[in-house]
Amino acid sequence: MSYRIYLVEDDKNLNLVLTTYLEKEGWIITSFLTGKEAQSQILNPPDLWILDIMLPDIDGYQLIREIKYKSPDVPVIFISARDADIDRVVGLELGSDDYLPKPFLPRELVIRVRNLLDRFNRDQQIIYSLPPYAINTDSRIVSLNDKIIDLTSKEYDLLNYLLNNLGVALSREQILNNIWGNDYFGSDRVVDDLIRRLRKKMPKLDLETVYGYGYRVNKK
Template sequence: MSYCVYLVEDDKNLNLVLTSYLQKEGWQVVSFLTGNEAKQAIENPPDLWILDIMLPDIDGYHLLQEIKAVSPQVPIIFISARDADIDRVVGLELGSDDYLAKPFLPRELVIRSRNLLERIYSPNTQTRTISPYIINEASRMVKLNEEVIDLTSKEFDLLLYFVKNQGLAISREQILTNIWGTDYFGSDRVVDDLVRRLRKKMPQLCLETIYGYGYRLVKS
């Protein structure tokens, strides 16, 4: 299952390592080095936040509260170099779903993340609403007023990719990599063609063109 994960970790080397491990699971990972960078993405929630407590600019607890104020149902894993019981307790009280003390094996974070994602997003709850459309990720089905919209596999993959990155500017290169894979060597015109087909089938989808760059799905 493909998920979108936001990773907030100020240590550049650790950030790169963790991002690599998470991406190997087939997840879309957006990483941030500061709390202020992460704040800009709060309005477009991922499927999971992985959040360091000790950030250079914002206290991790404060950032957690801001995240929960916008998207209280999105799970959060706290990571910290401080293994004090008080940190664990405060984090859980504020709404974090798990806590991992540094140093830890990157694989342990992946396992904890996978278990949490699978628990939260079971097939019965994998439904997203992008008004006026209802998207069921488990059945790969899109409905408009109870009528099923017939999408190809690539069209659905593209739709889901936009939905999980709603509000973010996505380049054609990113779309190529995530929809066709890293071994695709054709023209990026296939992206524009796929977007055109998706727009034709879902005309009420608020999909903006960013000329010379790519696309952005905005809230209707």
């Protein structure tokens, strides 16, 4: 499954190394070097945060408070080179779901991320109803009258992102960054093409064009 992960680590070299390891698992990684960069994306939650405590501007404690306030069900892994015992305790009190002291092997982080995603995915499996469609968020299966609709991975990611922001107008740039990642280079017209394909496969979906801006799925 193409989980979206936000990595907040101010050390450029470590950030690059961890991003490389995580992307090899097929996950979509958005990395940040400062707390303010990460803070700007809190309203567009990923499937998991990896959060360094020591940052050059906003510390990880403040960020996790805001993250858990806005998205309490999104798991967070704290990483830190400071006093391990204190950071572990404070992190747990603030809602972190795992803690990894530096230095650590990148492969250990990958294993912890996978285990945490698997656990949260099992715990939070739901059948989402958006009449006349039913969406199983665990298996990523969309159906209509018990007949499965064959969506590609990108089509499902788009649908899931729209449903997570039901009734909210999303710009092409927001959709592009969340589905393809911030490192994508190319025209934002790929968003329009993906929308067109999703509409063709799910014609009863109330997917509205917000002219000059983007798209939104309306509540029935």
